[in-house]
Amino acid sequence: MAAELAGKKIIFIVGGPGSGKGTQCERIVAKYGYCHLSSGDLLRAEVASGSERGQELQEIMKRGELVPLETVLAMIRDKMLANTDAKGFLIDGYPREVDQGKQFESSIASATSVLYLDVATETMVQRLIKRGQTSGRADDNEETIRARLNTFEKATAPVVDFYKQQGKLFEIERSVAESSPDDVFAKVCLLFDKL
Numbered sequence: 029m030a031a032e033l034a035g036k037k038i039i040f041i042v043g044g045p046g047s048g049k050g051t052q053c054e055r056i057v058a059k060y061g062y063c064h065l066s067s068g069d070l071l072r073a074e075v076a077s078g079s080e081r082g083q084e085l086q087e088i089m090k091r092g093e094l095v096p097l098e099t100v101l102a103m104i105r106d107k108m109l110a111n112t113d114a115k116g117f118l119i120d121g122y123p124r125e126v127d128q129g130k131q132f133e134s135s136i137a138s139a140t141s142v143l144y145l146d147v148a149t150e151t152m153v154q155r156l157i158k159r160g161q162t163s164g165r166a167d168d169n170e171e172t173i174r175a176r177l178n179t180f181e182k183a184t185a186p187v188v189d190f191y192k193q194q195g196k197l198f199e200i201e202r203s204v205a206e207s208s209p210d211d212v213f214a215k216v217c218l219l220f221d222k223l
C-alpha cells in the first residue's frame with residue numbers, strides 16, 4: 029500500500045470501448061476536481077514518445093488486446109504518486125481484468141467505488157466508427173473495434189461482477205448510458221455528490 033494515498037477517494041471507471049468513459053471523466057474533473065488518469069491515454073503517450081517500448085505497446089493495442097498488467101499498473105502508480113495533493117482519482121479504463129483490480133488494491137490502495145457504463149455492443153461500434161473519422165486513433169477501425177469488444181466481453185465483463193459482489197458497483201443502466209452525455213452526467217453526479 030502507498031501511504032501517501034491513504035484516505036483518498038479512488039473511483040474506477042469501467043465500460044466497453046466507446047461507452048463514454050472519457051466523455052464523463054472530463055465532466056467529472058470540471059465539476060469535482062478529481063485527478064483523471066486514463067490507462068489508454070497513458071499508453072498512447074508512451075507510443076507517441078517513439079520509444080521501443082511504445083512500439084511494442086502500439087502493436088498490442090492495434091490487435092485490440094490488453095497490454096501486460098505490470099506496464100499499466102506502474103504507469104498508473106507513478107501518475108498517482110505525482111499527484112498526491114488531489115482529493116481523489118478517476119482511474120479510467122482500469123481495471124480491464126479482475127487481476128488488474130486485485131493487484132492495484134494490494135499494491136496501491138483500495139477502490140472507493142466503481143462506475144460502470146452499460147452500453148450495447150452495436151451502439152459502441154457506431155460511436156467508435158464515427159469517432160474514427162476524426163480521432164486519428166490507430167485502433168478506431170472496424171476490425172480493431174470488434175477485437176476490443178471481444179476483449180471487453182472476455183476479460184472486463186467479469187470485473188463488473190467482481191465489484192458488484194463487493195457492493196462497490198455504481199451502474200449507469202443502458203437506457204441512461206445510451207442517451208445524451210448530459211443525461212448520463214446527471215446520473216453520475218448522484219454518485220459523486222455522496223462520496
Ligand SMILES: Nc1nc2c(ncn2[C@@H]2O[C@H](COP(=O)(O)OP(=O)(O)OP(=O)(O)O)[C@@H](O)[C@H]2O)c(=O)[nH]1
Pocket residue numbers: 043044045046047048049050051052068121155156158159205206207208209210212
Ligand atoms: N450519444 C452519446 N454519445 C456519447 C456519449 N458519451 C460518449 N459519446 C460518444 O461516443 C464516443 C466515444 O466516447 P469516449 O468518451 O471517447 O469513450 P471511451 O469509453 O473513453 O472510449 P475508449 O477511449 O475507446 O475506451 C465519442 O465520439 C463520444 O462523442 C453519450 O453519453 N451519449
Ligand SMILES: Nc1ncnc2c1ncn2[C@H]1C[C@H](O)[C@@H](COP(=O)(O)OP(=O)(O)O)O1
Pocket residue numbers: 044045046067068069071089092093094095096097100120121122123124128167176
Ligand atoms: N488497463 C489496461 N490494461 C491493459 N491494456 C490496456 C489498459 N487500458 C488500455 N489498454 C490498451 C488496450 C486498449 O485496447 C487500448 C486503448 O485503450 P482505451 O483508450 O481505454 O480504449 P478502449 O477502451 O476503446 O480499448 O490500450
Ligand SMILES: [Mg+2]
Pocket residue numbers: 049050066068121
Ligand atoms: Mg477513452
